[in-house]
Amino acid sequence: MAISPPPRDQNGRVTPHDHPDIKTEHRVIRRISEEMVVAGPKGRRVSSAAFQFSSVGEDPYCGMSVDIEPFMIADGIDARRHVATPQFVGSIALRVSSLRSRQLLVGYDPLPENSYHGGVWGKSDKRKLSRGTQRALLKEATWFVVIDGVALVED
Amino acid sequence: MSRPHDLPDFTNPPLVEVVLGVQFTTPAGYREVFAREVWALYETEFPQIQEQSALEPRFEVFGGQSSDPSVQVRFGVVKGPIRNRYWFLTRDEGELIQFQHDRFIHNWRKKGDKDEYPRFEPIVAKYGGELDSLERYFHSKNWGSLAPNQCELTYVNHIPLLDAQGSALPRSFYFRKLDVSLIGDSSEFSASLRQIMLDGENNPIGRLYVDAVTRSDANGKPIIALNLTARGAPAAPNCAAAVAFLQEARLRIVRTFAAITSDAAHVKWGRTQ
Amino acid sequence: MGSDPVSIQSAMPVGSPTIRDSYLSGPAQAPPAVVELPVLPVRIALTDPQHAWVEPVKQRLGHICALPVAWDGYRGRPTRFDIAYFAFELLKRVCKASTPAPSIVPLPSGGLQVEWHQDDLDIELTIQTPNTVEVWIGHVGNGEEETEQSLTSNFIFLDPWIAKLG
Numbered sequence: 257m258a259i260s261p262p263p264r265d266q267n268g269r270v271t272p273h274d275h276p277d278i279k280t281e282h283r284v285i286r287r288i289s290e291e292m293v294v295a296g297p298k299g300r301r302v303s304s305a306a307f308q309f310s311s312v313g314e315d316p317y318c319g320m321s322v323d324i325e326p327f328m329i330a331d332g333i334d335a336r337r338h339v340a341t342p343q344f345v346g347s348i349a350l351r352v353s354s355l356r357s358r359q360l361l362v363g364y365d366p367l368p369e370n371s372y373h374g375g376v377w378g379k380s381d382k383r384k385l386s387r388g389t390q391r392a393l394l395k396e397a398t399w400f401v402v403i404d405g406v407a408l409v410e411d
Numbered sequence: 412m413s414r415p416h417d418l419p420d421f422t423n424p425p426l427v428e429v430v431l432g433v434q435f436t437t438p439a440g441y442r443e444v445f446a447r448e449v450w451a452l453y454e455t456e457f458p459q460i461q462e463q464s465a466l467e468p469r470f471e472v473f474g475g476q477s478s479d480p481s482v483q484v485r486f487g488v489v490k491g492p493i494r495n496r497y498w499f500l501t502r503d504e505g506e507l508i509q510f511q512h513d514r515f516i517h518n519w520r521k522k523g524d525k526d527e528y529p530r531f532e533p534i535v536a537k538y539g540g541e542l543d544s545l546e547r548y549f550h551s552k553n554w555g556s557l558a559p560n561q562c563e564l565t566y567v568n569h570i571p572l573l574d575a576q577g578s579a580l581p582r583s584f585y586f587r588k589l590d591v592s593l594i595g596d597s598s599e600f601s602a603s604l605r606q607i608m609l610d611g612e613n614n615p616i617g618r619l620y621v622d623a624v625t626r627s628d629a630n631g632k633p634i635i636a637l638n639l640t641a642r643g644a645p646a647a648p649n650c651a652a653a654v655a656f657l658q659e660a661r662l663r664i665v666r667t668f669a670a671i672t673s674d675a676a677h678v679k680w681g682r683t684q
Numbered sequence: 685m686g687s688d689p690v691s692i693q694s695a696m697p698v699g700s701p702t703i704r705d706s707y708l709s710g711p712a713q714a715p716p717a718v719v720e721l722p723v724l725p726v727r728i729a730l731t732d733p734q735h736a737w738v739e740p741v742k743q744r745l746g747h748i749c750a751l752p753v754a755w756d757g758y759r760g761r762p763t764r765f766d767i768a769y770f771a772f773e774l775l776k777r778v779c780k781a782s783t784p785a786p787s788i789v790p791l792p793s794g795g796l797q798v799e800w801h802q803d804d805l806d807i808e809l810t811i812q813t814p815n816t817v818e819v820w821i822g823h824v825g826n827g828e829e830e831t832e833q834s835l836t837s838n839f840i841f842l843d844p845w846i847a848k849l850g
Contacts, residue, residue: 287757291748294787296801303789303799304808311793311812321758345757373758387808387820387830436766436813468769470814474839475778475846513766560766560814615838644815644837
């Protein structure tokens with residue numbers, strides 16, 4: 257699939273953007289490691305830390321990594337195998353509309369090791385997702401590659 | 412920086428070592444091989460080098476109940492590089508810089524009876540300059556600024572327990588409000604005090620540790636080793652704030668030293684202020 | 685008991701096990717002019733409180749410090765050793781012997797998040813660097829309430845919340 261290149265800064269880093277080829281009805285996949293599972297009173301569940309932006313020291317634009325499902329589908333890639341490689345982890349799927357309706361940008365950020373890598377950024381200087389937003393996103397997400405016995409959010 | 416006019420002062424204090432240190436965030440790009448380049452920053456004055464095992468991190472935190480001393484920490488095996496601590500020494504070994512991936516420490520040590528303590532003001536000014544050199548080096552590697560997260564100042568005092576004629580002095584001679592004579596002249600004693608340092612708004616900024624223990628000095632003579640250490644986080648993660656903490660720590664240490672030691676000891680040490 | 689020998693070495697003379705804290709009543713004032721004799725050297729006594737949270741926390745911190753790069757499926761780094769140490773110092777200070785062990789989640793940046801979740805109380809402490817702790821507390825007061833606070837090295841704010849954990 258021919259994807260328009262993302263905007264970059266003078267250091268070659270992808271800058272926050274909404275990519276035109278990522279539509280609101282599309283889904284992005286967020287990988288969830290078993291390390292992000294915590295104990296709750298009703299059993300195991302995914303920590304709010306699963307939706308943390310990067311710190312400034314790590315990424316000056318504080319993006320959150322995702323995989324772009326429509327790009328994988330267009331290239332005939334098995335998305336479930338892709339997101340569980342090379343490190344097996346679980347993953348959740350989120351509608352792009354869930355993110356953009358919350359003033360979040362969803363863009364394309366290809367990496368040498370992952371050409372379907374994307375980023376989610378806050379607009380302007382909003383570099384932190386509130387707990388309310390983190391929990392709401394987990395509620396709207398569905399398991400893509402399941403971690404057995406783990407709920408996305410407690411009722 | 413000038414000496415506060417009301418700070419206790421002594422012409423001949425029992426001070427044998429002053430240690431100034433900062434702990435900082437290890438730059439992401441740091442590798443042990445860069446220690447050679449760090450040494451080069453100071454090599455002219457510190458031409459000798461030794462290796463030691465690295466110090467583990469240390470943080471002063473506050474709140475909750477007092478830390479249970481039986482709750483010690485040792486993590487399991489950690490993957491990653493083996494860290495060293497490097498000693499850069501002057502030719503006479505009177506001063507040394509201790510450097511590791513997250514620490515920069517300068518020790519001044521008294522070498523002999525005639526060696527005079529150079530006073531805190533020039534020592535801290537020199538230390539500030541050394542920190543600036545290290546920070547310029549960090550910038551030259553694109554590692555950003557030095558980000559101190561803890562500072563520490565220690566004064567080490569060796570107090571002789573024999574007078575000039577070689578007669579034993581009672582261990583309580585040097586301390587205010589301490590008398591061990593009721594239980595005889597015990598051959599050993601040790602004492603510890605720990606206090607929280609507060610700022611002007613009663614917020615904790617650090618801890619002051621006072622430790623006294625009887626032991627022998629390098630010549631085998633009986634002494635009391637009296638160490639005062641102030642440790643805490645700088646007000647901001649930068650070198651200027653780190654130096655400011657060390658300056659404040661010095662005030663606390665000197666005032667505490669004067670407060671816990673006796674008037675008779677002050678006469679012996681030539682108190683002038 | 686959690687009484688492994690201290691691994692901390694210091695070229696700077698550090699005091700022997702301490703006896704008490706006392707608060708200075710203002711900046712740079714002379715402290716009480718008393719030097720205390722220690723009660724006894726640290727020893728294991730049958731009546732010492734058992735800190736049940738210590739061992740699981742130590743093991744968890746050791747584990748997340750040893751995670752491989754890309755543990756999260758992206759570019760996540762192992763937890764930084766200094767952040768793990770800071771977290772442990774924080775927990776030593778705020779946890780009682782009876783405090784349940786928290787969950788500890790690594791962050792891709794090398795930080796970590798400490799969490800407790802009970803029926804009416806959620807406590808999350810996000811630590812991206814030492815001396816920087818973002819606190820979030822969800823609790824049932826007048827309905828569901830949230831409290832947030834940024835802390836550095838003073839964790840008195842946490843005391844009443846940790847006490848509710850048991």
